Amino acid sequence: MSTTSPPQLTAEQLDALGRELDAIRERVTADLGERDAAYIRRMIKAQRGLEIGGRGLLELGFLPPAWLAGTAALSLSKILDNMEIGHNVMHGQYDWMNDRAVNGHAFEWDSACPSEQWRHSHNYMHHTHTNILGKDRDIGYGVLRMSEDQKWHPYYLGNPAYAVLLALLFQWGVALHDLEVEQLNTGKAKWSDKGEMLQAIWKKGRRQALKDYALFPLLAGPGAPFTFTGNMTANAVRNVWAFMIIFCGHFPEGTHEFTEEETEGESRGQWYVRQLLGSANLTGGKLFHIMSGNLSHQIEHHLFPDLPAHRYAELAVEVREICERYGLPYNAGPLHKQFGSVVKKIARLALPDRGGDEGPAVEPTPLPRRAKRPAREAVAA
Amino acid sequence: MDSVACAQVFTQTRQTLSRRLLGSTLAEALTTPHGVDRYVELVRPAFSLREVRAEVVAVRRPTARSVTLALRPNDNWQGFRAGQFVRLGIEIDGVRHTRTYSPASSAHVDDLLELTAHAQPDGAVSPFLRASARPGMVVSLSQAEGDFALPDEREILAAGGELLLISGGSGITPVMSMLRTLCHEGHRGPIAFLHYARDEHDVAYARQLEELAAGHANVRLLRGFSRRPDAGELHGRFGRKHVRAAGVDPTQALAFACGPTALVEAVRTTWAEDELDARLFVEQFAPPAPARVETDGVVAGSVRFARSGREAPSTGAPLLDQAEAAGLTPQSGCRMGICHTCTCRKLEGAVRDVRTGEISTAPDELIQICVNAPVGDVTLDI
Numbered sequence: 001m002s003t004t005s006p007p008q009l010t011a012e013q014l015d016a017l018g019r020e021l022d023a024i025r026e027r028v029t030a031d032l033g034e035r036d037a038a039y040i041r042r043m044i045k046a047q048r049g050l051e052i053g054g055r056g057l058l059e060l061g062f063l064p065p066a067w068l069a070g071t072a073a074l075s076l077s078k079i080l081d082n083m084e085i086g087h088n089v090m091h092g093q094y095d096w097m098n099d100r101a102v103n104g105h106a107f108e109w110d111s112a113c114p115s116e117q118w119r120h121s122h123n124y125m126h127h128t129h130t131n132i133l134g135k136d137r138d139i140g141y142g143v144l145r146m147s148e149d150q151k152w153h154p155y156y157l158g159n160p161a162y163a164v165l166l167a168l169l170f171q172w173g174v175a176l177h178d179l180e181v182e183q184l185n186t187g188k189a190k191w192s193d194k195g196e197m198l199q200a201i202w203k204k205g206r207r208q209a210l211k212d213y214a215l216f217p218l219l220a221g222p223g224a225p226f227t228f229t230g231n232m233t234a235n236a237v238r239n240v241w242a243f244m245i246i247f248c249g250h251f252p253e254g255t256h257e258f259t260e261e262e263t264e265g266e267s268r269g270q271w272y273v274r275q276l277l278g279s280a281n282l283t284g285g286k287l288f289h290i291m292s293g294n295l296s297h298q299i300e301h302h303l304f305p306d307l308p309a310h311r312y313a314e315l316a317v318e319v320r321e322i323c324e325r326y327g328l329p330y331n332a333g334p335l336h337k338q339f340g341s342v343v344k345k346i347a348r349l350a351l352p353d354r355g356g357d358e359g360p361a362v363e364p365t366p367l368p369r370r371a372k373r374p375a376r377e378a379v380a381a
Numbered sequence: 382m383d384s385v386a387c388a389q390v391f392t393q394t395r396q397t398l399s400r401r402l403l404g405s406t407l408a409e410a411l412t413t414p415h416g417v418d419r420y421v422e423l424v425r426p427a428f429s430l431r432e433v434r435a436e437v438v439a440v441r442r443p444t445a446r447s448v449t450l451a452l453r454p455n456d457n458w459q460g461f462r463a464g465q466f467v468r469l470g471i472e473i474d475g476v477r478h479t480r481t482y483s484p485a486s487s488a489h490v491d492d493l494l495e496l497t498a499h500a501q502p503d504g505a506v507s508p509f510l511r512a513s514a515r516p517g518m519v520v521s522l523s524q525a526e527g528d529f530a531l532p533d534e535r536e537i538l539a540a541g542g543e544l545l546l547i548s549g550g551s552g553i554t555p556v557m558s559m560l561r562t563l564c565h566e567g568h569r570g571p572i573a574f575l576h577y578a579r580d581e582h583d584v585a586y587a588r589q590l591e592e593l594a595a596g597h598a599n600v601r602l603l604r605g606f607s608r609r610p611d612a613g614e615l616h617g618r619f620g621r622k623h624v625r626a627a628g629v630d631p632t633q634a635l636a637f638a639c640g641p642t643a644l645v646e647a648v649r650t651t652w653a654e655d656e657l658d659a660r661l662f663v664e665q666f667a668p669p670a671p672a673r674v675e676t677d678g679v680v681a682g683s684v685r686f687a688r689s690g691r692e693a694p695s696t697g698a699p700l701l702d703q704a705e706a707a708g709l710t711p712q713s714g715c716r717m718g719i720c721h722t723c724t725c726r727k728l729e730g731a732v733r734d735v736r737t738g739e740i741s742t743a744p745d746e747l748i749q750i751c752v753n754a755p756v757g758d759v760t761l762d763i
Binding site: 022026029032033034035036037038044045048052091092095096097098099101103104105108109110119120123124127128204207208210211215216271305306 | 411477478479736
């Protein structure tokens with residue numbers, strides 16, 4: 001359960017580790033082809049089929065079985081669209097196919113968040129600066145306290161309540177994520193700087209809402225309320241599911257956080273180790289992996305974010321073996337266990353640190369960054 | 382109106398109607414964010430509201446090296462002028478490749494397009510098409526491009542009314558299209574068609590050329606074969622005596638030449654000597670020059686940024702750094718090949734992945750400019 005410090009690898013070991021992981025990456029890159037293309041197209045076909053089927057059934061939503069089946073199909077469609085297709089395609093995992101339909105820059109997903117902003121906040125900020133406090137804004141999404149190193153404040157008494165709200169409205173949380181609203185509070189940025197982004201969010205969000213909450217319900221005529229609630233439920237199911245999977249990626253007990261100082265000028269090997277220590281996997285069957293967008297292989301995803309995700313299951317065998325050899329932890333567990341520990345963490349961190357009894361889950365770092373920064377700036381001024 | 386015509390009108394009306402519906406604002410709003418195409422193409426791969434796509438309806442293999450595809454383009458195809466080319470996109474082992482081909486069919490046949498590819502021994506696309514093209518395949522197309530094109534009848538008559546069409550090897554396709562188009566239009570002036578090939582078995586349109594020459598008194602066909610000097614009407618390399626043999630007056634004719642560099646240069650020099658440059662139109666069908674690839678050290682060359690029209694000598698650094706040094710501000714993020722923010726289209730040239738040392742020479746491909754350095758000349762779409 002509780003974390004011990006990871007083994008300190010020598011510079012030579014780190015380089016060797018980096019080379020081994022690079023070699024895996026190169027091998028898979030050279031092997032990309034028809035198999036991967038066929039896989040993502042099969043997923044797209046399944047998603048579009050579920051969507052058409054689900055929306056069709058929800059037009060008859062006044063019949064309870066149709067409402068249930070339609071809502072289920074549309075939920076699955078949105079989950080597939082956002083996770084196994086959207087998230088992975090937007091990582092550029094299929095850019096090598098040279099096909100606009102699966103091009104990372106051209107793809108838009110069935111979510112309120114404009115893909116352009118997602119690519120910045122996720123592909124760049126989160127994947128480059130994974131689990132670095134103060135740099136990786138996925139730690140708590142700027143709303144929650146997810147680490148002891150985030151200073152406690154009475155605001156965080158609401159941690160569990162905010163988490164429930166964030167889960168239910170996750171697509172909107174993600175949509176507002178790249179705005180970096182906390183910068184507005186600290187005066188680092190002004191609302192006027194965010195005009196273009198707000199406009200993009202408004203445009204995308206409006207189109208999404210128009211489709212789900214006006215057009216498809218209106219097409220159902222008197223059955224409109226049933227279509228409306230079906231669509232709303234499907235969005236909520238997708239939101240909660242995505243929240244659960246994503247929060248299991250980096251916040252279960254045993255995942256590590258890092259400071260900016262620690263990670264300054266890190267080598268390729270050190271970058272890999274940070275990705276390894278900062279991520280956690282979910283165990284489960286094939287269908288579970290697909291529905292999680294293969295983010296259940298969060299460790300492999302963070303080592304190789306632009307390799308097609310359906311390959312992670314195969315790579316996991318090798319990565320696990322490498323971790324064992326270097327004495328590095330490989331954090332994996334079933335959803336109920338991993339999410340359970342996330343829930344506990346959300347609840348525990350709502351309260352000020354009690355100091356001692358359980359100990360901080362993160363690797364103890366001698367200097368809390370936040371305390372240090374202002375002092376330094378004061379000197380500079 | 383008979384029943385067949387009735388059925389045709391009905392089908393057309395239905396098609397126009399469904400296209401109208403699918404192209405409506407409502408359809409777009411209902412299918413946001415993916416758009417109508419992404420749903421319809423799953424059942425009808427050649428359908429698109431905006432993109433040109435075509436279905437292969439027939440495949441012939443006229444010679445040991447060539448393959449001729451008959452394509453039926455979708456409704457977005459705007460037609461072409463004889464001599465122009467299209468960019469054909471085809472997927473091979475999951476990767477879409479784009480190559481240019483000149484249609485060889487008459488420009489007046491607008492529902493069918495004929496392309497002929499000659500398999501280059503080290504090519505990726507043409508050998509694939511030669512081996513694997515089959516009816517039912519769907520390819521993507523661009524609209525027609527290029528200035529090497531047949532003028533309309535009025536301009537031809539104003540220039541004297543005579544035509545001299547010269548081609549070598551695989552360069553036969555655009556001039557074949559010109560000849561077919563002229564015959565289709567009922568052009569009455571003299572047309573001479575000079576074609577150079579290895580031998581008589583290596584001519585993709587051998588039979589069609591003979592038929593056109595036999596069926597049109599004003600068309601004269603002359604062939605020269607480098608490996609079978611006695612088999613054709615022309616002997617040796619292109620020269621003035623071939624023009625004389627063609628029986629066309631170069632001062633009254635418009636001349637079109639397409640083929641390998643040596644042939645095109647010989648034609649160009651002859652016309653230049655007679656100060657008839659304005660009457661000559663040429664296109665070279667040279668295979669792309671292989672990039673000078675070296676494993677270490679900077680390979681001299683320049684980096685061209687096509688969209689912004691800038692160009693700078695290559696420093697050998699990753700292209701993102703070079704773009705920034707040239708005063709451009711392309712999108713970028715991690716600068717270590719993870720986030721794909723900087724991904725952009727490389728139009729041509731060879732690049733080396735600085736992480737793996739791997740070199741890629743494919744035209745028209747997406748690359749991450751933060752981890753790719755140029756090897757020789759490179760053109761980027763930024």
